[in-house]
Each structure stands twice: as structure tokens, then as C-alpha cells.
Amino acid sequence: MLILPIRTGLLRAGSDLAKEILSKVTLERSDIVVVSSKAIATVEGAAMNLSEITPSPEAISDAKRCNQDPRFTECILREMKRMNGFVTSTSPFVLLTSLKPEGMKTGRILCPNAGMDLSNTDMGFAIGWPKDPVTSAEKLRATLHVPVIISDSCSRPSRLGVTAFALACTGIDPLQSEVGKSDLFGKKMLVTVEAIADQLATAANAVMGNAAQCIPAAVIRDHGVPFSNFCGWVDGIEEGVDMFASRYAPSKGATRSDTGKT
Incomplete structure (x- = not known):
């Protein structure tokens, strides 16, 4: 898997984020683009x-x-x-x-x-965050013509440091259930669900950073993740x-x- 940072200029309200991305990278049909929620909120004037x-x-x-x-x-x-x-x-x-x-x-x-x-x-x-991350993701995908993940940094219980998670995505299934599949020793998986969108968001965040990098997006290439018609918030877990x-x-x-x- 390749993770390619997309470095832009300083974004402002009204900036064309899709145009900025396309001016910095030539996207391939199988790419996935991860975009910072704060970058989208900024250009949307939030x-x-x-x-x-x-x-x-x-x-x-x-x-x-x-x-x-x-x-x-x-x-x-x-x-x-x-x-x-x-x-x-x-x-x-x-x-x-x-x-x-x-x-x-x-x-x-x-x-x-x-x-x-x-x-x-x-x-x-x-x-x-953007007022409507799902619509923001849809608009970006309509111009970029690849799946889009809207990400933000996050903390984890009892762990020092930040990673990232996916707020919303379009074009891929954010979750992949392993329930019913066998592990290495033939035992059935009972509860495991792979957080695909969160994992990709975290991988992208490793190159995007959280400070003055000016890298509001990243391309994920050669990933092996199947595309889908999904578009929405990434589900959480029931209480x-x-x-x-x-x-x-x-x-x-x-x-x-x-x-x-x-």
C-alpha cells in the first residue's frame, strides 16, 4: 500500500479544495482520497x-x-x-x-x-467538523471520481497520542465483518469487525500530520479495498x-x- 501526501497552500474560506488536490496529484481510478475534516470545514466557511x-x-x-x-x-x-x-x-x-x-x-x-x-x-x-460531512464527501467524489474518506484526529482510552478516525466516507464500505469466518486454527470469529475506513484514515494521518505540515489530504494507492456504493456516516457501536x-x-x-x- 502506498500513501501519498497532498501538500497544498494555506486553505481559506471559499478555496476550491478539489481543484487544489487535482493540481497536486494525478489520481488513478483505484485510488482512495482521505481528506481532513478541518480542511473541509475551513473552505466551507465553518x-x-x-x-x-x-x-x-x-x-x-x-x-x-x-x-x-x-x-x-x-x-x-x-x-x-x-x-x-x-x-x-x-x-x-x-x-x-x-x-x-x-x-x-x-x-x-x-x-x-x-x-x-x-x-x-x-x-x-x-x-x-463540516456541517454535513456526508454531502461534503459526495461533492468531492463527484469531482475527484474516486472514493473519499473524511477524517479527523482522535484520542484513545488510556493511550497517549493521537491517531485518526473516519467521520464519513463514500465509495467504500467503512466496516468489514469477520463474524463467522475461521481464524488460523479453525475457530469461528464471534465479534470481530474490521474498521476499514478508520484504519485508512489513521494510515493517511501518519503523513498528513496535525501541525503545520499543510497536508490536508492523502492518496491511498494499491490498497486492495473493494469499492462500493456506500455513502454516509461511519457507524458506531450500540450501547x-x-x-x-x-x-x-x-x-x-x-x-x-x-x-x-x-
Whole structure:
């Protein structure tokens, strides 16, 4: 498998991301393109100007608990509520949130700060995910003519460092069930599902980076992943079979009904 970084200039609201990508690489029909969610949100004009944000009492309270700028905390809470989410816990600089974006069929997304970030955007601004990553992926694929994965960086329980995961994708099946197949010793697999889109997002993130690399996308080539008609959010896991579910209930004082649990 080859992973080819796509280095662009600094992206701004209104930049033509597909054009930028095509000007830097000649795509092959079997390629997959992984694109940073923050890059897409940037060109779509989704950045929030903190000087225009008035923190709510809830944001001020949460900001004190996790040592954040209350205006940034307000941005987090707005995004969280937009995506039917709730706060599960707080830690220094982080509100850990559980989200159920419109159109996501199964499970939820557990992520810091509802996907919001102060890095890789102008001073005084915050940036999150595209408003509709599925539509964003569809539009890119219509121009690039290859499958597209929208990715973001993520943390893992009890592990230091960031990897990446896939928010949405089009053109490949994001998950591949191994249930019922035999292992090396003939034993049947009972629960294993390969997170194909997440694995590809992480592989691409190894060359894209998270700082000043200016590499908002990467090409994955010679991968052996079959194409499909899938287009949508990447499913999560249902609470009843999620081994971590009890660790990430709503934080004290919040209820699922008043925080958008669906």
C-alpha cells in the first residue's frame, strides 16, 4: 500500500479544495482520497469567530472546570447540541462529548470538545467538523471520481497520542465483518469487525500530520479495498454491546433527555 501526501497552500474560506488536490496529484481510478475534516470545514466557511461569541452560564461553568476560554466552550456546547450530544466528563482543556449527528444510523461518536479545535485556524477562531460531512464527501467524489474518506484526529482510552478516525466516507464500505469466518486454527470469529475506513484514515494521518505540515489530504494507492456504493456516516457501536458504555454516561447533573440523547 502506498500513501501519498497532498501538500497544498494555506486553505481559506471559499478555496476550491478539489481543484487544489487535482493540481497536486494525478489520481488513478483505484485510488482512495482521505481528506481532513478541518480542511473541509475551513473552505466551507465553518470557522467561528470567538469575538462574536457570548458565553452562556453553562459555558462559563464548564470552562472553569476544564480551564478553557468560555467563548470556546460555548462553541463546543453549540456544536454538541447541534449533533444531539451530551457531556460525559471533563478534564484539563477538554469536554468529552458523546454525539449522534443527524443521519448517523448506529451508535454514537465519542470525542473531545464535540470536534471543535483552536489549532489550524486563524487566531481568535475555532474550527470544527463540516456541517454535513456526508454531502461534503459526495461533492468531492463527484469531482475527484474516486472514493473519499473524511477524517479527523482522535484520542484513545488510556493511550497517549493521537491517531485518526473516519467521520464519513463514500465509495467504500467503512466496516468489514469477520463474524463467522475461521481464524488460523479453525475457530469461528464471534465479534470481530474490521474498521476499514478508520484504519485508512489513521494510515493517511501518519503523513498528513496535525501541525503545520499543510497536508490536508492523502492518496491511498494499491490498497486492495473493494469499492462500493456506500455513502454516509461511519457507524458506531450500540450501547448495549459497547464495552466502554458505562464509562461514558452523561456527566453528573446532565440527563440524556435534556442533552439531545436519541
